[in-house]
Amino acid sequence: MNLILLHPSDLDHQGHACITDARRLAHLRDIHRAALGDRLTVGVQGGLMGKAQLVELTTELAVFALDPLADVPPPALPVHLVLALPRPRMLARTLEHVTALGVKEITLLHTKRVEKSYWQSPELLPEKIHQHLVLGLEQSRDTQLPSVTLTKGFRPFLEEQLPALLRGRRGLVAHPGMPMACPRGISDNTLLLVGPEGGFIPWEVEKLLDAGCEGMHLGPRILRVETAVTALLSRLF
Amino acid sequence: MNLILLHPSDLDHQGHACITDARRLAHLRDIHRAALGDRLTVGVQGGLMGKAQLVELTTELAVFALDPLADVPPPALPVHLVLALPRPRMLARTLEHVTALGVKEITLLHTKRVEKSYWQSPELLPEKIHQHLVLGLEQSRDTQLPSVTLTKGFRPFLEEQLPALLRGRRGLVAHPGMPMACPRGISDNTLLLVGPEGGFIPWEVEKLLDAGCEGMHLGPRILRVETAVTALLSRLF
Numbered sequence: 001m002n003l004i005l006l007h008p009s010d011l012d013h014q015g016h017a018c019i020t021d022a023r024r025l026a027h028l029r030d031i032h033r034a035a036l037g038d039r040l041t042v043g044v045q046g047g048l049m050g051k052a053q054l055v056e057l058t059t060e061l062a063v064f065a066l067d068p069l070a071d072v073p074p075p076a077l078p079v080h081l082v083l084a085l086p087r088p089r090m091l092a093r094t095l096e097h098v099t100a101l102g103v104k105e106i107t108l109l110h111t112k113r114v115e116k117s118y119w120q121s122p123e124l125l126p127e128k129i130h131q132h133l134v135l136g137l138e139q140s141r142d143t144q145l146p147s148v149t150l151t152k153g154f155r156p157f158l159e160e161q162l163p164a165l166l167r168g169r170r171g172l173v174a175h176p177g178m179p180m181a182c183p184r185g186i187s188d189n190t191l192l193l194v195g196p197e198g199g200f201i202p203w204e205v206e207k208l209l210d211a212g213c214e215g216m217h218l219g220p221r222i223l224r225v226e227t228a229v230t231a232l233l234s235r236l237f
Numbered sequence: 238m239n240l241i242l243l244h245p246s247d248l249d250h251q252g253h254a255c256i257t258d259a260r261r262l263a264h265l266r267d268i269h270r271a272a273l274g275d276r277l278t279v280g281v282q283g284g285l286m287g288k289a290q291l292v293e294l295t296t297e298l299a300v301f302a303l304d305p306l307a308d309v310p311p312p313a314l315p316v317h318l319v320l321a322l323p324r325p326r327m328l329a330r331t332l333e334h335v336t337a338l339g340v341k342e343i344t345l346l347h348t349k350r351v352e353k354s355y356w357q358s359p360e361l362l363p364e365k366i367h368q369h370l371v372l373g374l375e376q377s378r379d380t381q382l383p384s385v386t387l388t389k390g391f392r393p394f395l396e397e398q399l400p401a402l403l404r405g406r407r408g409l410v411a412h413p414g415m416p417m418a419c420p421r422g423i424s425d426n427t428l429l430l431v432g433p434e435g436g437f438i439p440w441e442v443e444k445l446l447d448a449g450c451e452g453m454h455l456g457p458r459i460l461r462v463e464t465a466v467t468a469l470l471s472r473l474f
Contacts, residue, residue: 140458231471
């Protein structure tokens with residue numbers, strides 16, 4: 001928690017913020033070992049960041065006196081990430097990684113090689129997803145929550161969502177064996193599509209290429225989804 | 238386990254390999270759902286890779302008949318990674334990530350902001366480290382084990398190891414606030430130094446720069462060590 005992310009409802013009108021949830025209080029106590037008078041970095045969800053002084057700390061609440069907040073959050077990556085739904089534990093970590101890296105638009109997609117049971121995981125509950133996004137923001141000192149869309153059908157994605165997503169965006173499908181290596185340091189608005197463990201099936205790749213995406217590879221090594229996504233984002237942008 | 242990594246002692250002289258450990262047997266059964274006659278990708282630790290046919294499978298053992306092995310493992314990254322010792326769970330995952338990415342030389346280093354207790358973790362036992370390296374190789378279809386060195390003092394590292402490590406290598410210290418952005422797509426032999434959560438202290442950075450390293454940053458976002466290391470390796474090479 002390099003940033004204490006405040007919800008607008010944590011704020012009063014006198015420049016104070018009060019947090020009462022166990023997770024942030026425990027973090028303040030155990031990790032920050034915060035004491036009265038400490039100045040910590042805070043940010044308001046969707047808004048600005050700055051410093052705040054801890055003016056009250058009990059087992060039930062922490063109150064901060066906020067400086068006028070003036071710092072803008074770091075820039076977002078120009079990417080909409082379409083990720084075949086990973087298995088639940090991998091999903092949790094991947095959401096944290098990509099949020100920390102600055103991704104703001106995420107679609108979780110069903111593809112042939114996604115196990116259907118993954119869609120039943122409690123990790124997909126909105127409050128669980130929200131939790132991982134918040135951890136990513138707190139890690140990277142950002143206040144802008146990503147939006148996450150769940151798309152349970154590949155064909156509806158292809159027919160109903162993909163054409164709009166590709167308008168004004170360069171579509172890149174990460175897939176082993178494609179002739180083009182992952183481009184480096186681009187600034188294009190990008191739609192990045194990443195398959196599941198085991199990859200997209202050939203038909204899916206064909207359809208994505210037909211729709212106007214470019215295929216690309218990340219080298220001969222097979223990486224876990226969480227490693228691959230971080231590696232792709234870091235190389236691309 | 239995209240590769241079944243065989244130890245030379247798993248092999249007989251008739252082109253068969255026999256595995257008996259619970260981990261690989263469980264993986265064959267539960268993840269590969271392997272059946273007699275299946276052809277799987279195998280590799281011999283430190284050697285070549287190829288295909289093998291499963292010819293016997295019981296609860297106690299699996300026997301493979303190996304094709305003549307002819308595939309060389311994927312190329313290594315030209316990097317020696319010096320990593321301030323992360324907390325134990327982060328270490329485990331980071332070792333897997335960097336091994337999968339192709340790092341072959343790793344030094345785990347004590348720095349001021351590394352908690353001393355981390356050095357007592359069972360994750361540092363040679364057999365535990367070995368386990369994570371093997372998982373990384375199995376993931377990325379590689380057979381060349383990285384070497385891992387533990388260096389519990391920063392000053393001895395600086396005085397006794399660093400000069401030799403920098404001979405023939407470009408030293409790069411990842412540190413927030415450095416003026417140079419992380420270079421992209423280099424092919425230099427590189428010594429990459431990455432600090433702990435909280436970073437190197439200014440004195441450490443100064444000493445590393447004095448010794449001939451270049452400082453560089455990865456942007457304004459604060460990343461977890463495992464995310465940062467993957468992002469650095471993918472952007473650099």
